[in-house]
Amino acid sequence: MSEININMTVNGQKIEASADPRTLLIHFLREDQNLTGPHIGCDTSHCGACTVDMNGMSVKACTVFVGQANGADIVTIEGIAQADGTLHALQEAFRQHHGLQCGFCTPGMITRAYRLLQENPSPTEEEIRYGISGNLCRCTGYQNIVKAIQVAAEELSVKEAAE
Amino acid sequence: MIPGSFEYHRPSSLADAVGLLSSLGDDALLVAGGHSLIPMMKFRMAVPEHLVDLQDVKSLKSISLDSGQISLGAMVTQAEIILSDELHVACPILREVSYQIADPQIRNLGTIGGNVANGDPGNDMPAIMQVLDATYILTGPDGEREIAAREFYESAFFTARQDNEILTTIRFAAPAAGHGSSYVKQKRKIGDYATAAAAVIVTMSGDTCASASIGLTNVADTPLWAENAASLLVGSSLDGETIKAAADAAKAITDPADDGRGPKDYRTHIAGIMVQRAIANAVDRAK
Amino acid sequence: MNDQTPISREERIEKLQGLGSSRKRVEDARFTQGAGNYVDDIKLPGMLFGDFVRSPYGHARIKSIKTEAALAVPGVLAVITAEDLKPLNLHYMPTLAGDVQAVLADEKVLFQGQEVAFVVATDRYAAADGVELVEVDYEGLPVINDAFKAMDDNAPLLREDIKDKMEGAHGPRKHHNHIFSWEEGDKKGTEKALADADVVVEELITYQRVHPCPLETCGCVASMDKINGKLTLWGTFQAPHAVRTVASLITNIAEHNIRVISPDIGGGFGNKVGVYPGYICAAVASIVTGKPVKWVEDRIENLSATAFARDYHMTGKIAATKDGKITGLSAHVLADHGAFDACADPTKFPAGFFSIVTGSYDIPVAYCGVDGVYTNKAPGGVAYRCSFRVTEAAYLIERMIDILARKLDMDPAEIRLKNFIKKEQFPYNSALGWEYDSGDYHTAMDKALASVDYNALRAEQEENRAAFDRGETRNLMGIGVAFFTEIVGAGPVKNCDILGLGMFDSCEIRIHPTGSAIARLGTISQGQGHATTFAQIVASEIGIPAEDITLEEGDTDTAPYGLGTYGSRSTPVAGAATAMAGRKIRAKAQMIAAYLLEVHEGDLEWDVDRFQVKGNPEAHKTMKEIAFASYNQAIPGLEPGLEAVSYYDPPNMTYPFGAYIGVVDIDVDTGVVDVRSFYALDDCGTRINPMIIEGQVHGGLTESLAIVMGQDISYDETGNIKGATLMDYFLPTAVETPNWETDFTTTPSPHHPIGAKGVGESPNVGGVPALSNAVHDAFAHKGLTHTQMPHDHWRIWKTAQKLGLTD
Secondary structure (H helix, E strand, C coil), X not given: CCXXXXXXXXXXXXXXXXXXXXXXXXXXXHHHCCCCCCCCCCCCCCCCCCEEEECCEEEEHHHCECCCCCXXXXXXXXXXXXXCCCCCHHHHHHHXXXXXCCCCCXXXXXXXXXXXXXXXXXXXXXXXXXXXXXXXXXXXXXXXXXXXHHHHXXXXXXXXXXX | CCCCCCEEECCCCHHHHHHHHHHHHHHEEEECCCCCHHHHHHCCCCCCCEEEECCCCHHHHCEXXXXXXXXXXXXXXXXXXXXXXXXXXXCCHHHHXXXXXXXXXXXXXXXXXXXXXCCCCCCCHHHHHHHHCXXXXXXXXXXXXXXXXXXXXXXXXXXXXXXXXXEEEEEEECCCCCCEEEEEEECCCCCCCCCEEEEEEEEEXXXXXXXXXXXXXXXXXXXXXXXXXXHHHCCCCCCHHHHHHHHHHHHHXXXXXXXXCECHHHHHHHHHHHHHHHHHHHHHHCC | CCCCCCCCHHHHHHHHCCCCCCCCCCCHHXXXXXXXXXXXXXXXXXXXXXXXXXXXXXXXXXXXXXXXXXXXXXXXXXXXXXXXXXXXXXXXXXXXXXXXXXXXXXXXXXXXXXXXXXXXXXXXXXXXXXXXXXEEEEEECCCCCCHHHCCCCCCCCCCHHHCCCCEECCEECCCCCEEEEEEEECHHHHHHHHXXXXXXXXXXXXXXXXXXXXXXXXXXXXXXXXXXCEEEEEECCCCHHHHHHHHHHHHCXXXXXXXXXXXXXXXXXXXXXXXXXXXXXXXXHHHHHCCCEEEECCHHHHHHHCCXXXXXXEEEEEEEXXXXXXXXXXXXXXXXXXXXXXXXXXXXXXXXXXXXXXXXXXXXXXXXXXXXXXXXXXXXXXXXXXXXXXXXXXXXXXXXXXHHHHHHCCCHHHHHHHHECCHHHCCEECCCCCEECCCCHHHHHHHHHHHHCHHHHHHHHHHHXXXXXXXXXXXXXXXXXXXXXXXXXXXXXXCCEECCEECXXXXXXXXXXXXXEEEEECCCCXXXXXXXXXXXHHHHHHCCCHHHEEEEECECCCCCCCCCCCCXXXXXXXXXXXXXXXXXXXXXXXXXXXXXXXXXXXXXXXXXXXXXXXXXXXXXXXXXXXXXXXXXXXXXXXXXXXXXXXXXXXXXXXXXXXXXXXXXXXECCCCEEEEEEEEEEEECECCCCHHHHHXXXXXXXXXXXXXXXXXXXXXXXXXXXXXXXXXXXXXXXXXXXXXXXXXXXXXXXXXXXXXXCCCCCHHHHHHHHHHHHHHHHHHHCCCCCCCCCCCCHHHHHHHHHHCCCCC
């Protein structure tokens, strides 16, 4: 099968590549682009470890072919912090509030929360729980993840008010 | 889990898409959001040689409300349905059901066209389309044709759509002003397919039910329109006994599979409970 | 070199971030930025990828394997079968339980998903294409998936490879599908207690087959460097040193030529203790090709082939007086081990520490027996977030106590209080041979009951039941009480080993000249935060701030030998080794300080981060100063440098305990259970990092919720595994998971250097009976004695139906 040309923006960088069309976006990012932050947990779009941001939406990169993402603007966990290395409020809050243990779900979880807080800057606890219902965690029982997202939401809104 | 090889096509017009389907024949499959097809391909239960991606066919992305008629392009995503306030005002059951499909990530890609067209009895939208008496518009090499949602489903994964046709539009009349609706879905956990689910739309005239429509999800190899059950409600005051009778009539047409969600008798029972609860919600919401 | 800014003693303690500090985790910076290094992130030049052809049958003879079509796939380099492994004597491998397991199926397959051939290709896509094209011709054989039928007279022979070997690793085998019999306690005395009792309750309690299902599956990268003869194995190993030894024994590669590295591990929960065929095949493929070979299983492979847990059919009998004092306990288990006995238990304990089944109660006489059998299911039998069969034991005793309470019409809390081992009885010798090191059960239970206002909950339940009977509600309220005692920290070398390796653990600490340090341990974190908490132990012991201590684990070339992380053993064993290594350093530091201060050693006392002259604290040397001196001064009678290593063989296990109370509301019409509240009081002795303890409890409770409410690895009658994806295998989302309330008491372990006991597994051990008891309690007044887990919607509805509560 012939390869297809891929043009994408990944974490702000324009990339050009060619790929077998059956390549899953998650493999393209992890293996061709060396962005190993997003993980593969279930392969069937249930766990959300592979979550990336595509054209301003959270998607599960294990269930997207690279061709479908052609032309897209992709943000992975590696692109969430600011260019100068300043961490995103979510990254800080996850550490401060122990929102992670083994760390395997964390990139997908933070990438999902990053979009959630843009969709809904001041979510209730229930909205957060529904908002991350596509992301499984086996370690934390979610309690501290929810707390971390709440704190990050508050910090982001304080920051926004100050600007 | 790695899919087999295929050629990838991304036509930018409906005509091109239909043309590709015709020229590539049986070896081609359409992909919309991909969240039903891609897992099947990763299991190698589907091994198309060609994949025709509809994302650039912009004409399939429209939501239109025009003099009581609602038209949804097949590529409208569940997330877009949720976000449309206009749609929510005209037909609130669409947002309610969309929120109960899968999870936020999947709703960003999952489309209404894919959900109604692929014939999976676990999908939620088809029951809604039964209740709304929607019409599906299919485009093939010979042009457009229309088919009622109530006629579309033949058995699990088999529908009236021909392999060279594309389901392009879902059209239905907005439910009457003042109607009440509800979609109640029991699932093992959030995002799962229904153990059983019921969609209900009613209109009331005072304390009397003026019209009713009931649909069921995942309790047979197709979505079900529970015509008899709904007819029992019409003209009644929706007393407990009538609602129970309607639930029993709905249960009578189910034929669920035994699976991890439960044995057949349980899922049949749940269908009845879902009908009762959806009726109660719908009546509460009717004006 | 004297520190210039004087700070208060409190500030010095604070600065250490030692024991008791909720120190933020050092691991998080990389994980939150996507910079973790998990096994599938490893990429080496020329790396190949291996993928398995697996059996679609539960039991079948392999008639032929054709590999030509697969080998013709571009990128496929080799297809390895049992025939290729036989000359190397690698077609079977030893299991941790003294059995052998087929690496690749030899002549027949014994469970669905069993490894049949290993396809090696240039990338994972080509490997998968190759797998599709390997043609295996099978002849189906009769399947046994019911443990109760495994030892029927006419039961088919499963293990042909050991059919003539009737002396098993744990004694004689009494049937061709029998693995072992193991017993403990006083059988006759227990029979007499049962015969003489006022009341006896008996129940068959099954703990269903489940799977630990960490979010990261198992995998490895094997790289054979043919030039220097070294094999490096990166993998998801909870016990890297043991893997190295096992790899050496089975490959005959000298142990110094094998380097095993556990990189970041995405959760283990017992799944990553065992040695799997993928590791062997990747190593063989690397040896054959001379290139690195990666193998990473997908989720279906994970759920259907690597390491199930539980699958215990337990018959419990309790003898008691009519006022509720227990006089004897008998337990018999039929243990379904699947096709190979690959349990991860200490060698002398084929049923793990199941004999902790007397629980938290002062039971004068007890007996337990376990029979293990083979079936056509996946091998394993790992401790899924528990210490070797402790959760099975805790589930049995905590259900049985409730059943006894019901029989006697006593309150479940009251009957527990009546039978607890009393504080003054510790150390307590149980009827089944364990010496419980410490405990204060009444205090913990009383605190729990008061915290949840237990009496008010029971009053509310009375009202709920009356309202239900009047037809005013269709919800029933259940209150689940459980009190567990764990046995963790395996363990004393005198009775605990794995494949002959004593279950000690280790720590090596080196202090750098400028007063920072590195510590290396024989354990490996899979999310527990060792790099954070073990540095806290070191900080408290040697007075160097935790942030100045690097902690390393998981590389067998650099870390001291240890048995790894599982069974809540890291803190009890390696944590103790860490403290002891720290004390060795402090002892030398004291000599250096004495020299520097020109006083006798005995004139010095330790204070937070320094040695000071007794009665004259102004005269002192900080650890930082001492460290520098150890490198730059010739001190008579002392070697330069400041480092120590400790191998710690614990004198006893530790016995964490806890009181858990959960409240559920059950919709009788749908079987849906809502966990309204859950209170967990844990006593894990000295608390190293309360933040991490609470996080562990949240996670363990969520796993217990998953087990009780839905997890079930079951097989149909033809041997097909049902529901081996995350669509069906129940992992709760944030929506199903309640907020957990945590609490604690502190009863330090008397024999552990810092009094810590381990906590990671307690919430799973205690959470399962608490939640299951809550579900049972909701229906108890309607006559429910016991129903098997999982308590998923349809099973609960069936229970309600049987009790006549449905329409």
